[in-house]
Amino acid sequence: MNSVVRTRYAPSPTGNLHIGGARTALFAYLWAKKNNGQFILRIEDTDKTREKPESWHSLYYGLKWLGIDWEEGLAHPDTKESVGPYGPYIQSERTEIYAKYAQELIEKGNAYYCFCTSERLEQMRQDQQARKEPPRYDRTCRSLSADEVAQRLEAGEKHVIRLAVPLSGDLIVADLLRGDIIFHLADVDDQVLMKADSMPTYHLANVVDDHLMNISHVIRGQEWLPSTPKHVLLYQMFGWTAPIFVHLTVFLSKKGGKMSKRDGETSLFAFRDQGYLPQAIVNGIAFLGWNPKTTEEFFTMDELIQRFDLSMINTGNPVFEVEKLQWMNQHYMKKLSVDEAMFVLRELVDSASDDFSDAYADYLSWLSELPQAQQKRQWQLACERSKTFWEVVQIWKEMMHVPELDVAQLVWKKSTPQQTRDILEKLTDFMTTLPEESYGAQELEVSVRAWIAEQGFGNGDVLWPMRYALSHQAKSPPPFELAEIIGKQETLNRLHNAYQNIHI
RNA sequence: GGCCCUAUCGUCUAACGGCUAGGACAUCAGGUUUUCAUCCUGGCAAUAGGGGUUCGAUUCCCCUUGGGGCUACCA
Numbered sequence: 001m002n003s004v005v006r007t008r009y010a011p012s013p014t015g016n017l018h019i020g021g022a023r024t025a026l027f028a029y030l031w032a033k034k035n036n037g038q039f040i041l042r043i044e045d046t047d048k049t050r051e052k053p054e055s056w057h058s059l060y061y062g063l064k065w066l067g068i069d070w071e072e073g074l075a076h077p078d079t080k081e082s083v084g085p086y087g088p089y090i091q092s093e094r095t096e097i098y099a100k101y102a103q104e105l106i107e108k109g110n111a112y113y114c115f116c117t118s119e120r121l122e123q124m125r126q127d128q129q130a131r132k133e134p135p136r137y138d139r140t141c142r143s144l145s146a147d148e149v150a151q152r153l154e155a156g157e158k159h160v161i162r163l164a165v166p167l168s169g170d171l172i173v174a175d176l177l178r179g180d181i182i183f184h185l186a187d188v189d190d191q192v193l194m195k196a197d198s199m200p201t202y203h204l205a206n207v208v209d210d211h212l213m214n215i216s217h218v219i220r221g222q223e224w225l226p227s228t229p230k231h232v233l234l235y236q237m238f239g240w241t242a243p244i245f246v247h248l249t250v251f252l253s254k255k256g257g258k259m260s261k262r263d264g265e266t267s268l269f270a271f272r273d274q275g276y277l278p279q280a281i282v283n284g285i286a287f288l289g290w291n292p293k294t295t296e297e298f299f300t301m302d303e304l305i306q307r308f309d310l311s312m313i314n315t316g317n318p319v320f321e322v323e324k325l326q327w328m329n330q331h332y333m334k335k336l337s338v339d340e341a342m343f344v345l346r347e348l349v350d351s352a353s354d355d356f357s358d359a360y361a362d363y364l365s366w367l368s369e370l371p372q373a374q375q376k377r378q379w380q381l382a383c384e385r386s387k388t389f390w391e392v393v394q395i396w397k398e399m400m401h402v403p404e405l406d407v408a409q410l411v412w413k414k415s416t417p418q419q420t421r422d423i424l425e426k427l428t429d430f431m432t433t434l435p436e437e438s439y440g441a442q443e444l445e446v447s448v449r450a451w452i453a454e455q456g457f458g459n460g461d462v463l464w465p466m467r468y469a470l471s472h473q474a475k476s477p478p479p480f481e482l483a484e485i486i487g488k489q490e491t492l493n494r495l496h497n498a499y500q501n502i503h504i
Numbered sequence: 505g506g507c508c509c510u511a512u513c514g515u516c517u518a519a520c521g522g523c524u525a526g527g528a529c530a531u532c533a534g535g536u537u538u539u540c541a542u543c544c545u546g547g548c549a550a551u552a553g554g555g556g557u558u559c560g561a562u563u564c565c566c567c568u569u570g571g572g573g574c575u576a577c578c579a
């Protein structure tokens with residue numbers, strides 16, 4: 001038995017790190033850290049046909065971005081080097097190891113060579129389906145004589161190695177969350193362990209590596225539960241103690257079914273590009289399937305490590321909805337100083353995909369050129385109205401590029417065109433006299449309100465058309481904030497243009 | 505089809521077998537505001553159905569139904 005807690009995230013590099021994978025990694029990481037153990041990143045690249053080169057990058061930097069760190073495993077996504085005492089941690093570099101253990105099983109009679117062609121297997125499965133039988137290997141090669149096997153191997157015939165599953169009996173899988181699950185061995189297929197290309201399948205490689213790397217808790221998605229009896233069998237055949245199994249839930253989409261790319265972008269970097277903060281994502285996914293049983297909602301990574309408990313994870317699959325994540329993200333955005341926000345923006349410019357990157361760059365350069373005091377104010381205004389950084393940019397764009405002026409809307413509901421035109425003209429004159437330096441939102445509000453009182457106008461008579469003249473929109477930030485953002489010259493232009501267009 | 509997992513408000517969830525089943529998001533209403541947003545106050549909203557066990561069941565057991573996963577020389 002291991003006294004040290006060692007967990008791993010063991011993705012295969014077949015696609016981008018997605019939000020569900022990130023949660024699996026997070027839970028494994030939290031559990032290791034909570035117990036002062038180690039978290040390992042192992043890459044299961046045994047299917048070279050499905051491998052996507054760019055996914056190494058996504059896996060590596062995705063986890064780093066979230067603040068999930070590992071002391072053993074993949075050390076660099078480009079060189080594919082790994083670090084740690086149980087290396088290499090890249091399965092394609094461990095093929096001799098798997099071959100050796102597969103051989104051991106053959107010698108013990110726990111595995112056998114199979115020469116069936118994929119065409120025959122395909123035909124067999126079709127026939128089984130037609131007869132409404134469960135599709136599975138018919139064990140033809142399991143009864144081959146030793147001589148025949150030797151002969152066909154000698155002849156260089158293509159072959160795989162299959163697990164010789166006992167024909168009867170029960171097998172208990174102990175899952176930390178779900179308790180003991182009984183499987184009937186008669187239902188378990190003779191799984192391929194070594195493929196014809198000498199690569200191991202997941203089942204063999206996973207068991208061998210988890211044992212050799214001293215993994216104490218196998219924390220993985222629920223999709224692995226049905227094949228766990230095969231893994232338990234392998235541990236027994238090798239005479240090894242099995243690790244503790246923890247099968248996590250999967251994220252469902254609101255439309256039903258496992259959340260996938262079809263339900264919109266589910267990759268972690270898509271969320272990053274949209275302007276979600278890593279701390280919001282971590283906080284958000286941690287609460288999908290787990291909670292600290294208090295009413296607190298916000299936790300730092302360190303707090304999560306302290307509070308986290310594997311045995312408190314829920315077993316029902318949660319639906320992933322973005323609304324709560326947005327709320328959390330806004331919360332974290334509001335806590336950012338403008339300097340921190342600019343740091344995040346700079347990172348987005350560097351790392352986000354092209355369209356996003358360009359837009360963030362535009363906004364960042366505009367923000368950078370403002371005087372410091374205004375930057376702070378701008379940031380406050382922006383995150384009051386935005387759930388994400390991407391929304392910040394969208395709102396800014398709208399303020400800088402106003403839509404067509406609808407003259408009818410310019411007139412407040414309780415006012416008249418005549419009065420509106422008159423007021424706007426006077427307001428323009430007044431604001432012309434204000435120095436550039438007083439175009440801060442607070443100062444403007446004070447002076448304009450004083451002017452309104454002095455003139456004896458109603459607030460709505462002035463402020464509605466003023467705001468509409470500046471934004472050309474029925475819904476927008478207050479006029480003073482708008483004036484501050486677009487500056488004195490543009491403010492006067494828009495006011496002038498507005499009343500010029502009111503024809504009585 | 506077979507095997508396995510699973511089931512509390514729309515969503516995420518809380519509730520030693522024991523109060524009017526609690527909170528958050530979303531939503532709705534009110535307040536603040538020229539509008540929007542923010543903020544504050546309040547409201548709506550759930551134990552899938554049926555059997556047991558028990559003085560008592562959201563909680564334990566069984567069945568049904570619903571949801572999900574797996575069923576490859578993919579992971």
